[in-house]
Amino acid sequence: PAQQLPPYTVREMVTTGAVTGTIEIDGPPPADSVIQPSVDQQVCGAVFNRVGIERRGNRPAGVVVWLDGIRSGKPLPLDRRFEVANERCLLIPQIQAAIAGGTLNVRNRDALEHRTQIVRREGGEVLATIRETDEGQVVPNEHVLAKPGILELSCTAHAWTRAWITVFDHPYFTTSAGDGSFAFDSVPPGRYAVKMWHPRLGPAEDSVTIDAGVVSSVTFACHALVLGLLTPHAQLNSAR
Numbered sequence: 001p002a003q004q005l006p007p008y009t010v011r012e013m014v015t016t017g018a019v020t021g022t023i024e025i026d027g028p029p030p031a032d033s034v035i036q037p038s039v040d041q042q043v044c045g046a047v048f049n050r051v052g053i054e055r056r057g058n059r060p061a062g063v064v065v066w067l068d069g070i071r072s073g074k075p076l077p078l079d080r081r082f083e084v085a086n087e088r089c090l091l092i093p094q095i096q097a098a099i100a101g102g103t104l105n106v107r108n109r110d111a112l113e114h115r116t117q118i119v120r121r122e123g124g125e126v127l128a129t130i131r132e133t134d135e136g137q138v139v140p141n142e143h144v145l146a147k148p149g150i151l152e153l154s155c156t157a158h159a160w161t162r163a164w165i166t167v168f169d170h171p172y173f174t175t176s177a178g179d180g181s182f183a184f185d186s187v188p189p190g191r192y193a194v195k196m197w198h199p200r201l202g203p204a205e206d207s208v209t210i211d212a213g214v215v216s217s218v219t220f221a222c223h224a225l226v227l228g229l230l231t232p233h234a235q236l237n238s239a240r
Contacts, residue, residue, distance in 0.1 A: 008170040009072045015212035016074075019184040021065070023176050023196060023220045025058045030200040030224040035160045037089060043110050044089035044158065052200045059180025062095045063201065063222075064166045066173035067184060068193040074186040076171050082145070083107055084153060084163055086114040086132060091153055091163035095198065100169040102145045108132035114155050121150040121164075129156065150197070164199055194218050200225055 030052045037044035054061040080102040085092050087109040098104070106116050116130045118141075127144045144151060148169045155161035166173070176182045176196075191209045201222045208216045 005069065006071050008070075008076070010075050011072045013073065013186065013188055015189060016186045017189055017210035017212055018187060018215045019067075019194070019208055019210065019218060020215055021182050021194070021218035021220065023060055023063050023065070023180045023182070023222060025055070025060055025201070025224065026221040027223055029053065029055060029058065029060075037158065037160065039158065040089060040112050043112050048088075053198065054178070056179050059176075060198065060201065060222075061176055061178045061180065062093075063176040063180075063182075063196050063198040064095065064097050064173065065176060065182045065194065065196045065220075066097075066166075066168060067170075067187065068195050068205075070170055070172050070188075070192060073188050074171055081105065082165070084116070084165070085109050086116065086155065086161075089114075089155070089158045089161060091116070091155070091161050094163050095166075095175065096164075097166045097168065097173050097175055098145050099171070100145060100148050100167050104141045104144055104165070106130045106132060106139045106141065108135060108137045111135040113157060115157050117154050117156050118144045119152050119154075121152050127151070162199075166197065196220050196222065198222075 033052055036047050077099050082098045082102055083105040085107040108114055114132045118127045120127055128141055130139050132139055145167050148167050151165040153163040172184050174182050187210045189210050189212050191207060193205055194208050195205045197203050202225055204220045204222045206218050208218050210216055
């Protein structure tokens with residue numbers, strides 16, 4: 001079960017530090033998946049390649065990284081609106097991070113019907129099934145991002161479709177850049193656990209000590225999961 005943590009509070013900080021880091025894949029990278037749509041091929045395509053993870057060499061992009069257990073510090077992000085789009089029977093972006101309490105816009109860019117189901121990964125609770133019938137339609141939802149955790153999105157009309165949203169109740173989260181790098185600024189001095197997650201990479205954890213005026217560094221070495229893209233089940237704690 002997820003650990004119950006006190007609410008995050010914004011506080012004035014006289015001194016802060018920072019964290020920079022990189023993520024590297026140790027060993028062979030995850031293989032790309034090839035999917036042959038069984039329905040709606042006029043829109044979805046007859047055959048297409050689905051790249052499981054974007055990377056530069058052995059450094060992956062789009063990996064979620066966060067400081068775990070931090071309960072006070074800099075202000076929360078101002079942007080509270082996020083979007084996932086059905087495009088050629090794929091959900092885009094495949095992975096994103098969001099702040100708890102935000103609104104999720106579910107967009108349909110296809111001239112056919114999609115039914116986007118959103119499930120809380122921990123416990124399997126179905127939070128919403130959103131039906132989009134028209135091209136260009138946008139359906140906002142103010143409930144699915146209500147609390148921290150990892151959400152798995154799928155389309156009940158197109159079984160191969162998957163995406164993930166990691167939801168946080170603090171501002172110390174990010175996703176790795178195209179070169180596998182990440183950074184956190186305005187971090188209160190102290191010692192923290194640093195965690196990373198991606199559905200096609202094993203979860204990893206490290207710790208870092210933040211000193212005032214100092215930039216600390218972390219390097220993650222992770223491995224590809226020996227699992228299919230459609231059913232990745234890495235074990236990890238709720239994203240908090």
